[in-house]
Amino acid sequence: MANMESPIIKLTSVSKVYPPDHRALDDVNLEVEKGEFIFLTGPSGSGKTTLLRLLYCADRPTSGDIWIDGVDLASLSRGQIPFLRRKIGVVFQDFKLLTNRTIFDNVAITLEVLGLGRQQIEKMVRDILAVVGLEEREDAFPLELSGGEQQRVAIARAVVNRPPIILADEPTGNLDRLRTDEVIELMEELNARGATILFATHDERLFTNTHRRVIQLKNGKLENGL
Amino acid sequence: MISTILMKRALSDLRLRAGSHIMTGLVVCLTMLILSFFLLVYYNARAFVDRFGSELGIIVFLKTDTPSNKIPEIYQRISRLDGIQGVNYVSPEEAFKRLERYLGEEKEILQGVSPTFIPPSFEIAMDRAVFNLEHIKRLAAELKRWPEVDKVQYGQDWINRLQFFVSVAGKVVVMGGLLLLVSAAFVVSNTIKLTVYARQEELEILRLVGATNGFIETPFLIEAFLQGLGGSLTAVVVLYGVYRYLLQAVSASQLFRGVGLAFLPFSYVSVLIAASVGLCVIGTAFAMRRFLRL
Numbered sequence: 041m042a043n044m045e046s047p048i049i050k051l052t053s054v055s056k057v058y059p060p061d062h063r064a065l066d067d068v069n070l071e072v073e074k075g076e077f078i079f080l081t082g083p084s085g086s087g088k089t090t091l092l093r094l095l096y097c098a099d100r101p102t103s104g105d106i107w108i109d110g111v112d113l114a115s116l117s118r119g120q121i122p123f124l125r126r127k128i129g130v131v132f133q134d135f136k137l138l139t140n141r142t143i144f145d146n147v148a149i150t151l152e153v154l155g156l157g158r159q160q161i162e163k164m165v166r167d168i169l170a171v172v173g174l175e176e177r178e179d180a181f182p183l184e185l186s187g188g189e190q191q192r193v194a195i196a197r198a199v200v201n202r203p204p205i206i207l208a209d210e211p212t213g214n215l216d217r218l219r220t221d222e223v224i225e226l227m228e229e230l231n232a233r234g235a236t237i238l239f240a241t242h243d244e245r246l247f248t249n250t251h252r253r254v255i256q257l258k259n260g261k262l263e264n265g266l
Numbered sequence: 267m268i269s270t271i272l273m274k275r276a277l278s279d280l281r282l283r284a285g286s287h288i289m290t291g292l293v294v295c296l297t298m299l300i301l302s303f304f305l306l307v308y309y310n311a312r313a314f315v316d317r318f319g320s321e322l323g324i325i326v327f328l329k330t331d332t333p334s335n336k337i338p339e340i341y342q343r344i345s346r347l348d349g350i351q352g353v354n355y356v357s358p359e360e361a362f363k364r365l366e367r368y369l370g371e372e373k374e375i376l377q378g379v380s381p382t383f384i385p386p387s388f389e390i391a392m393d394r395a396v397f398n399l400e401h402i403k404r405l406a407a408e409l410k411r412w413p414e415v416d417k418v419q420y421g422q423d424w425i426n427r428l429q430f431f432v433s434v435a436g437k438v439v440v441m442g443g444l445l446l447l448v449s450a451a452f453v454v455s456n457t458i459k460l461t462v463y464a465r466q467e468e469l470e471i472l473r474l475v476g477a478t479n480g481f482i483e484t485p486f487l488i489e490a491f492l493q494g495l496g497g498s499l500t501a502v503v504v505l506y507g508v509y510r511y512l513l514q515a516v517s518a519s520q521l522f523r524g525v526g527l528a529f530l531p532f533s534y535v536s537v538l539i540a541a542s543v544g545l546c547v548i549g550t551a552f553a554m555r556r557f558l559r560l
Binding site: 096119122123124125126130136138140149150152153154155158197201 | 471474
């Protein structure tokens with residue numbers, strides 16, 4: 041059940057150990073309020089991706105509890121996980137676009153899963169493509185676009201159904217400075233529209249002079265989590 | 267709406283991966299063609315044995331000392347038996363005349379022989395509508411128990427041999443069919459696994475955006491259904507062509523004149539198509555199971 045007073049994301053004493061004994065996350069405590077934009081930083085291998093994977097249920101924690109929008113993830117059955125994922129948009133460094141589908145189809149996939157009507161899907165996809173500045177490229181294929189454009193398609197796919205939470209895992213890792221700034225601007229805009237954003241990056245330039253909360257993972261341990 | 271989306275996804279994948287789907291359909295088609303051909307041969311062999319048996323009828327020889335005043339009563343008793351179309355009494359004199367006709371110019375060897383050495387008999391024609399070999403066997407056994415009856419003939423040796431042949435053929439069809447179905451299920455299941463691996467990235471994205479297992483699995487099952495249906499329908503059409511060809515060949519041959527051929531009845535064809543569709547759908551569901559558990 042959603043609870044307006046509780047944080048939209050909450051982790052309590054979460055640890056993740058991969059066999060035989062690699063401790064990817066160690067006793068992590070984190071609270072993210074609704075509408076926050078947080079930078080999750082740390083060097084490669086510090087556990088950023090592991091933390092995000094736990095949040096969108098690609099993995100289960102070894103110990104500890106995770107709540108998303110008031111729902112205890114441990115209480116979810118396998119059949120309920122897809123419905124939780126519809127509340128979370130995920131953006132990856134490698135875009136994860138289907139190269140044999142058009143830009144339109146790549147974005148529409150999120151709405152097809154929801155079972156929306158064709159007209160509604162067309163409208164919502166065109167609206168979000170306009171937001172990310174790709175309304176003229178809906179019939180193009182991903183490999184015909186630049187890296188920055190591909191990342192914008194991936195963001196459009198993640199947010200087209202207006203999820204309350206956006207998880208971004210090094211989304212600017214493959215982009216040059218100009219494209220990186222475009223992605224950050226887009227994220228700022230989505231945050232202004234109400235989305236809670238957890239933005240994992242090791243690019244210090246992005247958060248050095250930010251007014252946003254910055255939390256840091258080091259060897260699986262989180263600093264400034266609460 | 268969701269069903270339209272799932273159907274569209276299935277058709278889109280059939281188009282995108284036409285090559286591998288056609289190969290799977292061909293495997294299904296060939297399997298069903300081989301199976302249905304054996305079934306056609308078996309079906310016609312069984313029909314032939316039934317028809318052959320019914321044309322034989324039963325001959326009941328009475329004891330030579332049977333009083334002639336009992337003949338009408340026996341005639342009535344035989345007529346009342348189940349599955350009898352007609353009864354014809356053949357007196358010793360009539361049988362003697364037939365023998366003479368059969369011997370032709372050699373009939374002189376019968377000179378001085380009394381017709382009474384041939385026992386009186388009844389020729390029983392079976393009702394084809396209710397005829398089956400088990401029935402004729404039961405009837406013969408019952409007649410044999412009557413005190414006036416000396417011997418009952420119905421070409422049992424021939425019928426037994428043919429029945430044995432048909433029963434062996436039936437077992438071969440069933441076992442061969444099962445083996446074919448299992449091998450086809452294996453091929454279909456592996457083809458689907460390869461398709462799943464080829465589409466792993468797409469399925470991963472579907473999971474990411476909140477697709478349920480049903481949403482992911484259903485297009486694969488629709489594709490399997492269409493492959494099973496298309497493969498088996500093609501097999502039935504080809505089999506019908508083979509049947510027409512054989513029918514012409516049999517009709518033109520002196521040797522097989524009167525044998526006759528029939529195509530598989532609708533019920534057999536329906537079962538074949540259902541088996542093909544079931545095979546593909548179950549094979550696919552099995553192949554998907556491991557992936558969907560992730």
